[in-house]
Amino acid sequence: KYHIDHRRRTSKPKLPPGPPRLPIIGNLHLLHRPLHRLLSQFSNKYGPLMFLQLGVHPAIVISSAEMAKKFIKNHDQDCCSRPSVSFLNKLSFGGADIAFAPYGEQWRELRKICSHEIFSLKKVSSFRTLREEEIEHCISSISDLAAENIPVNLTDIIISLGANMVTRIALGRSYHNNGNKMHEILQEMHSISRSFFVADFFPRFGWIDVVSGLDARVEKFIKKLDDIFEEVISEHLDPVRPKSEGAEDILDTMLGLLKDPTNNFTMNNVKGVLMDIFVGGTDTPSLILEWAMAELIRNPQIMKKAQDEVRSVVKSKGKVEETDIQHLHYFKMILKEILRLYPPGPLLIPNEALRGFKVDEYDIQPKTRIIINAWAIGREATYWERPEEFFPERFINNSIDTKGQDFQLIPFGSGRRMCPGMNMGMTLVEIALANLLYAFNWDLIQGMSKEDIDLEEFKGSTLKKMNPLILMASRYTLMQG
């Protein structure tokens, strides 16, 4: 034992290559948004396993499928924790959630219960009627605009769909009835998470966050979030409240878990998981839908092929139903292609190494932050021919899937921390997109050409289109077809 300790103290770890570092700040000065693009450029120079020093924290960036596989297949257990980040600690009600909690017995138990009770296929299908209602609402708003020949702000419609849906499945009521409170909360959350917290990189200088007012802003935000959660929880606990018709909402399910003495579910878990569902589930489906419609309008022959497929399967039924989706093979390739080019979380949620280990000849030290660039991996020329091109046909006779087994396509991550909401999110995306394609013919606003539909990205941590997508819709009837 003495011998090992001695070696640890004296031998210098071999770090992966990375850009030159400055004293104290390391590489922080090099970073700017969008980070996934910047880190991808760096990794072209320094390789698919790259070292960065972020203030006091060592970090590595993984930018190839092969390297992601080495980590996740061989070392998932060594690096499946999450780093402690001051804002996220508060947002997760002290690590009582799934997404930001450190790895350990508590997290394992919570994830297991939630996978069974909240994210299961049974639960996802229990929300089918809610999805149908929300999509019908969308289709009828678009139909009204189409009838008047008014341009459709698809971005707005898609964002409301995502927000309504998540509020209804989580809380049993719709977004609009909730006075847009949750929308404001999420906007503020995104804005705070773009701030630079000195304490996270230089713990000794944490007082700067106090002086700058950032800490107070966070406290105010957390109080507001907690007040909303307290309000909806007490409404749900009210014995005279009529239960939601049909599917039991997620909050009711979690309050039920609180009563079960065989698990250690706490009220903070209820709030933490609610927060995860709002943060993880509100924007992600909308982002995918928006990019999909943007690419389809830029590629009319692909749009036509997809519409022909949907319409030939659904025929004159009037709307696409969830059971129809399994027959839409080309349509599914389109969605894979969108997830390859536009993973909503281009850098997966960072992990943290629980212990030291070796990959190739490099030492990964305990507490190293592990950043996987899913966006760069989806565009890696080794695996993807003409990677920048939107070409769904690449998935013909190709079994690559997004389920975390094929490391060249990991928009939902992989391994122990992989997204548990994949089915919940993609069921909505599929049924919404299929109905948009079935119900309308889509066109550019008069005077615009398809090149005017830009693919510019908003400089945030999620992959969001910078400019709204505004199109003309005309109602499709079978007579036309």
Ligand code: HEM
């Ligand atoms: C459909 C679009 C979605 C995408 C692309 C997506 C993507 C992701 C990604 C990349 C991660 C990190 C995985 C990793 O660290 O390896 C993640 C984690 C997570 N997602 Fe999703 N997500 C989606 C939808 C949802 C929905 C609808 C929910 C909830 C209803 C959700 C809840 C979560 C949670 C709780 C985690 C944390 C898992 C953990 O740390 O163990 N996601 N998601």
